[in-house]
Amino acid sequence: MLNAKSKRTTKTSKGRVRDAPVTPLRRVVIPRPDVLHNYLEYKQINQYLEYLANRYPHFVQMYTLGLTHERREVRALEINWMNSENVELSPQVREMSPPPFVAATNGRNNAPVVQVGDNCRHTVFIEAGTHAREWISITTALNCIYQLTERYTRNVDVLRKLRFIIVPLVNPDGYEYSRTKNANWRKNRRPQKSSKFVGTDCNRNYDIFWASGSSKNNRNTFKGDRPFSEPETRAMRNILERLSPNLLFFLSLHSYGQSIMYPWGYCREAAFYWRELSSLANSGRSAIKSYNGREYRTGSISCLTKRTITGSVVDYVYGVLKVPMALVMELPARDLGFQPPVEMVSQIGHESWYGIREMCKRSYDLRNQINRSNEPQLPRPARFIADDTNLNGTVNENGTPVTEEHTAGGDNNKTASKKKRVKRTMRTQHEAILKMQKNSKQGPQPFPAGLFPRQLASSAPPIRPGLTRDRRGGGDGAILSSRGKPPVSSTMPIGVFL
Numbered sequence: 174m175l176n177a178k179s180k181r182t183t184k185t186s187k188g189r190v191r192d193a194p195v196t197p198l199r200r201v202v203i204p205r206p207d208v209l210h211n212y213l214e215y216k217q218i219n220q221y222l223e224y225l226a227n228r229y230p231h232f233v234q235m236y237t238l239g240l241t242h243e244r245r246e247v248r249a250l251e252i253n254w255m256n257s258e259n260v261e262l263s264p265q266v267r268e269m270s271p272p273p274f275v276a277a278t279n280g281r282n283n284a285p286v287v288q289v290g291d292n293c294r295h296t297v298f299i300e301a302g303t304h305a306r307e308w309i310s311i312t313t314a315l316n317c318i319y320q321l322t323e324r325y326t327r328n329v330d331v332l333r334k335l336r337f338i339i340v341p342l343v344n345p346d347g348y349e350y351s352r353t354k355n356a357n358w359r360k361n362r363r364p365q366k367s368s369k370f371v372g373t374d375c376n377r378n379y380d381i382f383w384a385s386g387s388s389k390n391n392r393n394t395f396k397g398d399r400p401f402s403e404p405e406t407r408a409m410r411n412i413l414e415r416l417s418p419n420l421l422f423f424l425s426l427h428s429y430g431q432s433i434m435y436p437w438g439y440c441r442e443a444a445f446y447w448r449e450l451s452s453l454a455n456s457g458r459s460a461i462k463s464y465n466g467r468e469y470r471t472g473s474i475s476c477l478t479k480r481t482i483t484g485s486v487v488d489y490v491y492g493v494l495k496v497p498m499a500l501v502m503e504l505p506a507r508d509l510g511f512q513p514p515v516e517m518v519s520q521i522g523h524e525s526w527y528g529i530r531e532m533c534k535r536s537y538d539l540r541n542q543i544n545r546s547n548e549p550q551l552p553r554p555a556r557f558i559a560d561d562t563n564l565n566g567t568v569n570e571n572g573t574p575v576t577e578e579h580t581a582g583g584d585n586n587k588t589a590s591k592k593k594r595v596k597r598t599m600r601t602q603h604e605a606i607l608k609m610q611k612n613s614k615q616g617p618q619p620f621p622a623g624l625f626p627r628q629l630a631s632s633a634p635p636i637r638p639g640l641t642r643d644r645r646g647g648g649d650g651a652i653l654s655s656r657g658k659p660p661v662s663s664t665m666p667i668g669v670f671l
C-alpha cells in the first residue's frame with residue numbers, strides 16, 4: 174500500500190525543492206492485531222507493521238529486506254521522528270531536519286536512506302526472531318515498536334535523539350514451523366545442500382570467524398555451507414552494511430538467559446571498549462531492576478555463556494562493521510522457557526522496553542567516547558593461534574584441527590562419508606587427558622527436577638496436539654553440558670546459546 178507511494182516535488186519555506194512521498198488519498202483501513210497480549214502469526218505481525226506505516230506515515234516506514242526460502246518476507250520498520258515531513262514537529266525544527274524516506278524508483282522501498290553529516294551516527298537497530306522458538310523475543314521487539322509509535326508521546330525524548338530500525342522477525346519460516354509443527358525448532362527452513370537435514374542456525378552464519386562454527390549438519394547450531402548461505406542472513410547483511418555509517422547501537426534479542434551481553438562471543442579476550450559496553454549493559458540492567466526487581470546479569474558473551482560462539486550477528490556488527498555499540502539481550506527466563514505463558518508477554522515486553530529505552534539513551538550519551546577506528550586489530554580466537562599448521566583456522570567444535578575435506582561443504586555423498594573417517598588429531602597428549610577428564614565429569618545426568626514448575630507448564634500458551642514442547646531445548650549438546658547444576662545461580666552458565 175505504502176509501497177505504491179508516488180513522488181511529488183514540494184517547495185519548502187526557503188524555496189528549496191525537494192521530493193516528498195505522497196500518500197494515496199484513499200487509504201485502506203488495516204485492522205490492528207492485539208500485539209501486546211499474544212504470540213502473533215507471521216501474517217498478523219506483517220499486518221501490524223502495515224497498520225503502523227499506514228497510521229503514522231509521517232514518521233514510520235516499512236521495508237522488505239528479502240525473501241526467505243519459503244517466500245516469506247523479512248520486514249523492517251523504520252521509526253524516524255526527526256524528519257522534515259513530520260507534521261508534529263514545529264516548522265523551524267522541520268526545516269532543520271533531514272528529508273524522510275525516499276521511495277525507490279521500482280515502487281518498492283527496500284532500503285532506508287543513509288544519512289550523511291557530522292551527527293549521522295544516530296540509528297538504533299533492533300532485531301529479533303532469528304531463532305524460531307524464541308517467540309518472546311519477537312513479542313518484545315513488537316513491544317518496542319508499539320512504544321515508539323502508538324505510545325510515541327511517552328518516548329519523544331529518545332525519538333528526538335535517535336532513529337530506529339527494527340526487524341521483529343528475522344526468521345519467519347522457522348517461526349511458522351515452530352508455531353505449527355515443532356515448538357522447539359531453532360534454525361531456518363532451507364534444506365541443506367550437503368545433507369538430508371533442514372535448516373541452518375542463522376546466528377552462526379555471519380562472516381566472522383565462521384569456519385570455527387559447527388559443521389555437523391544435524392546440530393541445532395549448524396553454521397551453514399558458507400558464510401551468508403542463508404537468505405535471512407543475506408537480507409540482514411545487506412541492510413546492516415548499507416546502514417553501518419549511521420548505526421550507533423545494535424541490539425539482538427534472544428531468549429532465555431536473563432542477561433545482557435557484549436562482544437566478544439568468538440573469543441575470550443575483552444573488547445577494547447569493554448568498559449563502555451559494560452556501562453551500556455548495566456544501564457539496562459539497573460532500569461529493569463528498578464522497574465520490577467528482575468535481576469539481569471551482564472558480561473561478555475563468552476564469559477557469561479562459558480563458551481565461544483563464532484559467526485554470530487552481534488560479533489559481525491561489532492567486529493566487521495565496527496558499529497560503536499552492540500549487545501545481545503537474552504530475555505527471561507530459564508523457568509519460563511522459550512515461550513512464556515501468554516499472560517507474561519505484556520509484562521516481559523514492558524519491562525524489557527524499560528531497559529532497552531535506558532540503553533538507547535545511554536548509547537547516545539556514550540557516542541563521543543567511542544572511536545572504533547583507533548582500535549587495535551581484532552583478537553584472533555585462541556584456536557587459530559594455537560594451530561600453526563592450519564592457517565585457515567578450520568577446527569571442529571572440539572577445538573581440534575580438521576583437514577580441508579572435512580569442512581569442504583560435502584558436495585556429494587562420497588565427501589560426506591569421507592568426513593566420518595577423518596581422524597581427529599589431538600594437539601598434544603596433555604590436551605587429550607584434559608578432555609577425557611572433562612568428559613568424565615559431564616557424564617549423562619538427569620535434568621534437575623523442579624527446574625520447570627508444573628504450574629508454569631500448565632499455563633503455557635496453547636499448542637496443537639502432537640506438538641513437542643521440550644523446554645530443555647533438546648538436540649543441543651551444549652545445553653546438556655550444563656545439566657545437573659543448580660537451577661538458580663548467578664554463576665551458572667546460560668543454558669541456551671544466543
Ligand SMILES: [Zn+2]
Binds near residue numbers: 304307427428
Ligand atoms: Zn537465540
